[in-house]
Amino acid sequence: MSTATAPHPASAANADLPVLEINNLAVSYRSNNDFQRVVHNVSLQVRPGEIVALVGESGSGKTTTAQAVIGLLAENGRLESGAIRLNGTDIAGWSEKRLDTIRGSKISLIPQDPTGSLNPVKTIGTQVAEVFQIHRRGTRAEIEAGVIDLLARVGLSQPELRARQYPHELSGGMRQRVLIAIAVAMRPALIIADEPTSALDVTVQQRILDLIDGLREEYGTAVLLVTHDLGVAADRADHLVVLKGGRVQEQGPTAEILASPRSDYTRKLLADAPSLAKAQRVKRAGPRPAPEGGHAIVVEDLVQDFPLDRGRRGAFRAVDGISFKVARGTTHAVVGESGSGKTTTARSVVGFQKPTSGRILVDGVDVTTLRGEALRQFRRTIQLVYQNPFASLDPLQTIYQIIEEPLLNFDPLPREERARKIHAILDRVRLPQSVLTRRPRTLSGGQRQRVALARALVLEPQVLVLDEAVSALDVTVQAQILGLLDELQQALGLTYLFISHDLAVVRQISDTVSVLYNGRQVDSGTVEDVFLRPGSPYTRELIGAIAGQRNLPMMNTSNHFVGTGQ
Known part of the structure; x- marks a missing residue:
């Protein structure tokens, strides 16, 4: 394997320590001259090789929590209090310049929109190579080889051809694989996957989630999965953190929450999820012709x-x-x-x-x-x-x-x-x-x-x-x-x-x-x-x-x- 794709896994000595630990996180947004708190004292942990899902409706605070972790809050957002520890180091107060040293190498983001997240005027190979260049990993030849290797690893056919193509020449699923390649290039300790499959067809969604799962198992990477899809969370996450109005309603092992949800809100979310509520058809089964028939x-x-x-x-x-x-x-x-x-x-x-x-x-x-x-x-x-x-x-x-x-x-x-x-x-x-x-x-x-x-x-x-x-x-x-x-x-x-x-x-x-x-x-x-x-x-x-x-x-x-x- 080339220098460009050298691994950066968590050490075996720290395997039992959380890769990510959030304690009492509070985030607010400025509206006019006032700040309104939207995340209230959220705490959670993600361990090596584990998938923890943040689930909830729009406005629940799940994306804001994820953005705070990687330091990408909107301009009107501020972190009011709390600790964000990455491999034991609190990064909550770090400057933008200091955060840039760990983005991509220690912590990566797979964004939701594969169309809007890639530069339309740069080739796929150029965009994947940038993460190696930013972190100064490898010679030009090693980076070029690393790009092809990455595109092949995420399941893109003809990786040499894909490297020369532009985003509009790829399907939505292929573009999402490119974003995953960029996210895993430095083999970070933590990947934040923000609704990574919400815009994809069901079979493409399954392949993308299988890909993230396989890379997690291979590299021992921790994954914070942000999703409103309870079916995806039920299938893929080891632990669930249920958010409503910026507050944790409950959290714990996925199987336990699915079997015996404690909060009324979680029960409602699960009951409303079509992929889970198989016994609850909206209407009685079978065609129901109107009186006039036909x-x-x-x-x-x-x-x-x-x-x-x-x-x-x-x-x-x-x-x-x-x-x-x-x-x-x-x-x-x-x-x-x-x-x-x-x-x-x-x-x-x-x-x-x-x-x-x-x-x-x-x-x-x-x-x-x-x-x-x-x-x-x-x-x-x-x-x-x-x-x-x-x-x-x-x-x-x-x-x-x-x-x-x-x-x-x-x-x-x-x-x-x-x-x-x-x-x-x-x-x-x-x-x-x-x-x-x-x-x-x-x-x-x-x-x-x-x-x-x-x-x-x-x-x-x-x-x-x-x-x-x-x-x-x-x-x-x-x-x-x-x-x-x-x-x-x-x-x-x-x-x-x-x-x-x-x-x-x-x-x-x-x-x-x-x-x-x-x-x-x-x-x-x-x-x-x-x-x-x-x-x-x-x-x-x-x-x-x-x-x-x-x-x-x-x-x-x-x-x-x-x-x-x-």
Whole structure:
């Protein structure tokens, strides 16, 4: 092995001492002229080769705690009190310059966003080499060899080629492997993994977590895992630290907390996690056709081609012969990884693009034949709710204006009637009337998604297409939105086309499902049939990759958990 990748493991003599020890940590943020404390007397330990997970909702203090450890608090943040000991040395009061000497070499960070964390104008090899150059490890030739060795170690195919490529030429999973390579280059004693897989598909997530696990075992590295995904924490962590409002609710061995959580908040988190709460379906099993019966959506032999880039002949087939039917008043899920064709299918059903061939009937109307005003009016029947509630709402509009806009586009109603509809739909999605004068930035993620639902429902459509509509939400907020969707479906007789990569959520909310792989449908049927008797190896792989299955059999049934059922 080259000098560039020389190890820096904790010494055997210190193997029983914590790599990281936090005592009574308090952190605050400045707002105007005042400081508001957001982390309150947090204490925890991480030992060599151990994974400790910080879990909690947004605003719980988990990321702030992790940032304090590595000295990367926001400019308006300050460490008020407490000790942060790395291999016995308190680094809490260290200057930025002094912290730079240990970042990368003794303590490393795997950030959440693989796209925003890499420099788009530098090659992958250049960016990995920088960590060696900063810490002056090896000659130029040794560093180049070390880069290739690292990229190979984190499982990137053709590492020499990857070293010459730029971030945009790699997939999300490949970019995350590059960030892991940078984090482990100096073989630090501690790695902080901040939501390292939250933006990845389930199978890619499993491979990345396996990679971190393997490197931890090989190097004896301690890992502080920051996550809102209880399934990931249940599978991977030795210890859990549960945070709420910046305070530790409980902590201890993962198996013990999963089996017998002591705090009400932990019990709620576990009950709300779709990958853990297998016994708690949002709705009763099986299709539930509305009284009028029939199918709200019929898709037959859908094909969607897209022309290749300039200079290249032919077309790329994104969807290849997909067929399914959705009974009125039920939920049909379309699942698969990025690139599987699920979003392309959804856009075709909504009428945003004309398919290459095939037939799509929505409420008896062939969408593929509609043009102009007929197509515009058709969109009153079917509405789309997007994934990201932070990006899908106009930041300059008030909530009233956002919900009113579809009425202005379609219904020439008097102002008083529009107001009545807006107030009624706000009640329906369980938002207070006081939000109508506010703007999206002042609302939480869950509130914004309720606004998005209100905007979609104000026209009284028959069908909602939900494109990853809960994937950007914390587990508790996600559970609230899923419960709301079920209430709305039962009250209004809605039909849902639910687009998702999260099979745990699909199992919880859907009646029927289509599994897509590389544009083809490889499995379809009722949720129970597909999950219990998957017909394709790909579906089996997807189901096997659902986080949270490793520790399920040991859970106490009094807490509403059951075994895997596989």
